[in-house]
Amino acid sequence: MKTRKKTLRDYLQLKGLKITNQREIILKTFLDSRSHCSTDDLYIRLRKKHPKIGYATVHRTLKLLVASGIAIEQNFGDGQARYEPVQDNHHHDHLICRECGLIIEFEEPQIEKLQHQVAAAHQFTIESHRHELYGLCSRCSHLK
Structure with a gap:
């Protein structure tokens, strides 16, 4: 398997x-x-250790990482693109706090199983999916 570099x-x-x-x-x-x-x-x-690297260079490089298949660009409803490394054969879903922006990754086999059952019932072949749950994290729900 090739390294990401x-x-x-x-x-x-x-x-x-x-x-x-x-x-x-x-x-x-x-x-x-x-x-x-x-x-x-x-x-x-990056700026802490590498002050000569500019913002535009970071932005363009992230776009290259997406185009090369190294990263995934996601938008969690706050208008700001977020990036995460592609993980071979590893799928996860997200809990997103609407207050502080915390993103929690989780895996739930029962959800995956149910998705496949629903697709099969409708004679549908799943190629990909995203599952995002929006709400308040424990810290923010205590502050309200």
Whole structure:
């Protein structure tokens, strides 16, 4: 299996683009972030150690990560794109707090099973899906 760095290199080469040191740093920082980061989040994280990397470079590199299949772009209803690494053979769903923006990943086999049962009952083949539940996290629900 190819490493994500190799995947990015191959994609950039195919598109006639160069793998720059900045792109490699952004890729590593993105993969190390372990969260659903926005361009702003990643830029703030990068700026601490790499002040010469610009916001536009971070934004464009995230778009390249999506195009190369390394990342997924998601929108959780707050108008801000968030990115997470593609995880081979691993599916998860999301709980999203409408107050503070907390995103909790979860896996629930019963939900997956029910989705397949519903699809089968309607003679429908699922190719992909997203399951997002919006509400308040425990911290925010206590504050209301």
